[in-house]
Amino acid sequence: MKRRHIELVRSGSATGLRIPLCVLDATMGAVSTGRAFFFREPLDGAALRSSLARVLKSYPLLSGRAERDANGVLHVLCDDSGVHFEEENSLVDMGSCTVALDRKPSLNTFLPKASVIRLVGQGVPLLAVKLTHLAGGGSVLGVHMKHVLADGKAYTQFLLDWAAEHRGLPYRTPCHDRWLLDGLADGAPPQKGEHNSRFVVASRREKYALLSRMTLRARKLRTTTCRFEASELHAMKQAATAHLPYGWISTSDALTAHLWHLLGPLRARSATSVERLGVLVDFSSYLKEIPENYWGNTITCTELRLPVSEMQDCSLGKTARLIRESMSENTAANALDEIAYLREQRLAGRERKVMPRMLYRAYTNMLQVNDRTKLPFYDLDFGSGTPFRCELPHVPIPWAAQIMPTPEKDGSREVHLSLPKSAAEVLTAEPSWQAHLHKYA
Known part of the structure; x- marks a missing residue:
């Protein structure tokens, strides 16, 4: 019992x-x-x-x-x-x-x-x-x-x-002083209006409709977990670097580009349509006014758009470089603009209506990536050893990728993909798709 x-x-x-x-x-x-x-x-x-x-x-x-x-x-x-x-x-x-x-x-x-x-x-x-x-x-x-x-x-x-x-x-x-973040918008130019690149002010009806859609469609999703060994990722980055027009890319850039290349065709969208990539980014490292021990939310996102026809002709290295450039655009000035915009919405009494645009785009043409590779999940030790496994709940939105470290700490990574069940079945059951997923193995 x-x-x-x-x-x-x-x-x-x-x-x-x-x-x-x-x-x-x-x-x-x-x-x-x-x-x-x-x-x-x-x-x-x-x-x-x-x-x-x-x-x-x-x-x-x-x-x-x-x-x-x-x-x-x-x-x-x-x-x-x-x-x-x-x-x-x-x-x-x-x-x-x-x-x-x-x-x-x-x-x-x-x-x-x-x-x-x-x-x-x-x-x-x-x-x-x-x-x-x-x-x-x-x-x-x-x-x-x-x-x-x-x-x-x-x-x-x-x-x-x-x-x-x-x-x-x-x-x-x-440090729990949340005003340290809000206070950065003091003296910033007014960010008026109800729209901005990352957030949208939704009506009560729009917000309810979105939450209802998430609840209903969550049952039609499946999380597929795939592992990329360190040697596979090394080969992937080498292949991307070989076709790199200029500059430097990280292993995460190469893996994100590979996933975007893979999942785009899985959606089978027309050549005239546009694919979006949204990547979550921590901005605490380039906001020097925030102390290292600040405890709270310090995340934003970057978005990259490519026509399907262009993605088909874009090499892995070029796509990875575009992702790196998009990440580099998340400057301190952009973060301050976002904070200033959100403060304007609070002052106008619209705080409860503000929602991330990425939630809306999840049901259209966006792949969302949350790279947690650098988070030390497997350092957690209560005196009897570290965990051998860390698992995450299902993400209730489609076309979302969570990149995780592995307990071996050897550079390998796990990717948790939240996909519509039909797409998940194709990816896991058909050898051609598995071969494409692990083409650098």
Whole structure:
């Protein structure tokens, strides 16, 4: 029989402060970001709760609750309402977690329950944790965090700090002053209007229609995971560099170009149509006013467009170089323009209507890429070794690629592709498509 234990973990140091979230945070909506880490050795639930309570003193937002003020601006009340922590003994063993994907238990088995439509209220924790003890040994640590608080980089930093606290190691105190980001727009030219290149101000009807479409079409999607070995990626970059007109490209540029070349024909769009590539980018490195220990959302995106006819004639190296140039256009000035635009929408009372344009384009002609290769998922160590596997929930939008590191840390990578089921079946079942996917193997 399964045994479940649920409690709220608190730091014991409620400040009562109301910390306003910055305008970029507010665009993330109620979505939760999930991770599941698989450990071969068992984790101690009581010890994890104890170290979590201690680290929450440095992360008061995570044990607080989101609320809106009279103007609709999002705040976090640091009242130490607690982190939802669930511990369970499972009948599933480790062997069942490492078999072929279609025979594995659902990842939701190992993730804590998280509301995907609610954000504000005492009953909505901003962080939820689930520890599952597998039959025969081993543990799975599942985590859900509201995206309004942190992007992937900050999310991972919290986990590493928790592990450091658990092991009695020092770590840097994070900076939670969200005004540092909003304040960068002081003195910027007015960014008026309801449209900009990255965001759109949607009506209530448009927003509801988009969210309904995401909910309905999510059932028709399938996540396909493919692994690219280090030698394969090396050959891919060499092939791209051989046809490179000029400049330098990274391995990620070459892999992204390869995926774009592959998935474009899979959509079988006409030669006169246009394909879009959207790549998420962290801008914290080129905004020098933001301290290194700033903890929150510091992401933007870059977009590249090519006619299908031009893509067909474009070499891997040229496409990779175009991607590199597009990434280079994400300057500090562009980030400040975005922040200034979002501040204008907040002042005009339109903050809750702002949505990323990439969500709309996911259902038309865009491949979205989130490259997490440099995030140290596999450095997470609570004293019994690092995880041998990190799994992500399904992305509820089509034509999305998440690039992940691998536990071997040898330069190989995993790509999680969210595709319509028909496209996923073609890619995985037909040898010609598999040969094209791994043409550099």
